[in-house]
Amino acid sequence: MVAPHLAAPGGKPYEPPRFTGFLVFALLGIAAGAETAGGALRPAWLSWAGLAVSSLLYGFVVVMSFRGRPRPAWIALAALAAVVTALAWRFGGGWHYLFPLVGVACGVALYGRAVRWALAALTAVTAATVWAAGGRIDLILAFSWGTFSTGVVVAVILHLHAVIGELRETRQRLAEAAVAQERLRFARDLHDLLGHTLSVIVVKAEAARRLARRDPGQAERQAADIETVGRQALGEVREAVTGYRRGGLADELDRAADALRAAGVEVVLRRTGPPPGAHAESLLGWVVREGVTNVIRHSGATRAEIHVTGTSVTIRDDGRAGPAEPGTTGVGSAGSGLRGLAERLAESGGLVEAGPLAEGGFRLSARLPGSAPSP
Structure with a gap:
């Protein structure tokens, strides 16, 4: 030999x-x-x-x-x-x-x-x-x-x-694998951060344009919201670059509800179960951000329900389900946002299911280990 x-x-x-x-x-x-x-x-x-x-x-x-x-x-x-x-x-x-x-x-x-x-x-x-x-x-x-x-x-x-x-x-x-992993994290964070934030800015800008003549005061408040969201996005991007961003679930839910209402979507928010841990809270915050971004950008919905537990998030809307057939639960053919979200949760043993519903609308569900499916 x-x-x-x-x-x-x-x-x-x-x-x-x-x-x-x-x-x-x-x-x-x-x-x-x-x-x-x-x-x-x-x-x-x-x-x-x-x-x-x-x-x-x-x-x-x-x-x-x-x-x-x-x-x-x-x-x-x-x-x-x-x-x-x-x-x-x-x-x-x-x-x-x-x-x-x-x-x-x-x-x-x-x-x-x-x-x-x-x-x-x-x-x-x-x-x-x-x-x-x-x-x-x-x-x-x-x-x-x-x-x-x-x-x-x-x-x-x-x-x-x-x-x-x-x-x-x-x-x-x-070393090469670490660099590739960091590039993936950076690209995923930027997509999740900017995709949601830019959608909110676009929605609020449209609202401000419509209200500019009819209700200047309300239009001014929408413009102020745009400035606030922009400043928040700038800070989050800086945190994402340094790798120290920690998303708060409560803040994420507040921003999601505000963005949905600004887009003309009725919001039903429910929280049950014990509060999530720090790591679970960060992951569930990403789920809320990505799910709400998809509702605003793609669904054309008039109503959205967000159900949050200590280990899961479920987002349902009554909008257009998209090209997939009812009953689809995989995210392999979904956009890069859902694929990135699935990869992010898979690293912690979690699972993401997304697809149109038979009765109409779309459902996104994310579960962390030890959780039962959300009702």
Whole structure:
């Protein structure tokens, strides 16, 4: 099993160590080269050829592993182990120092259980080879431990680099997700805030225009209301930008009733049950805002009923039901306002149902966890 951290996908945020840093381990063949040059290993040509082949195979294992090509790396690793073992049995001496080089190659090319089994087998072969060459127990332990430990250290280092890379990539993804979530919150808040507020301003502006000649005093009061609503909207937008807006349900109901009356809609408001908690009050305030905005902008209703409990809000009107068929309860095909409202409540385990009624009109119902359907 090849180490997945050695494959080099494009665009990764973290680079593992370069393969050039592992090529220096080929210097472990210096001892065998020195003994060959000194005439201790005969025939010399076989030892020199073995050193050249071992170095090439080791370099090939490292390069293929870092390029994410496991199969050629495994084949070269097996060939390297065979060459080093055969020549160590043949010559002994400095060739025993090539076993740690094979251990490093195992740590680079293999991963997980494969590297553990390979190092265990290589350690046993090292001990047997040194013992067969007449080595003392201290030499057997030294070469065996050196072979095993170098492979383990290299494997652990590369694994730690892989973990660091994954953590950095995960942190980057979490940061991107947080930014996307904040953009969604900001867009949803602006839609809910401005959609309702602008609808109220339009309704009151129309009322002021109609009353300008017939009742200037009333028209002036409507204009003052427009100014008040505009100032409130400005403050709410600023709060939404900073993320600290907390909608009060009572204030939201007062503004909703005032907006509906200004639009010529009769309002029936009922509150039952215990008062909602702070979080539930904020969510139910969003429901009232979105529901009343839809009544004013889309329904053409003359009467609207708002029923509020500690954990639910139901808004019914007698206006045009819209294109959906009676009995529809989903919001998947609704406008962005209802979809955003459903997403907002779903984050707290709530549910939004909206659709036309068989007897005419439209109904919006929102329930938080633990609530029963509003009557």
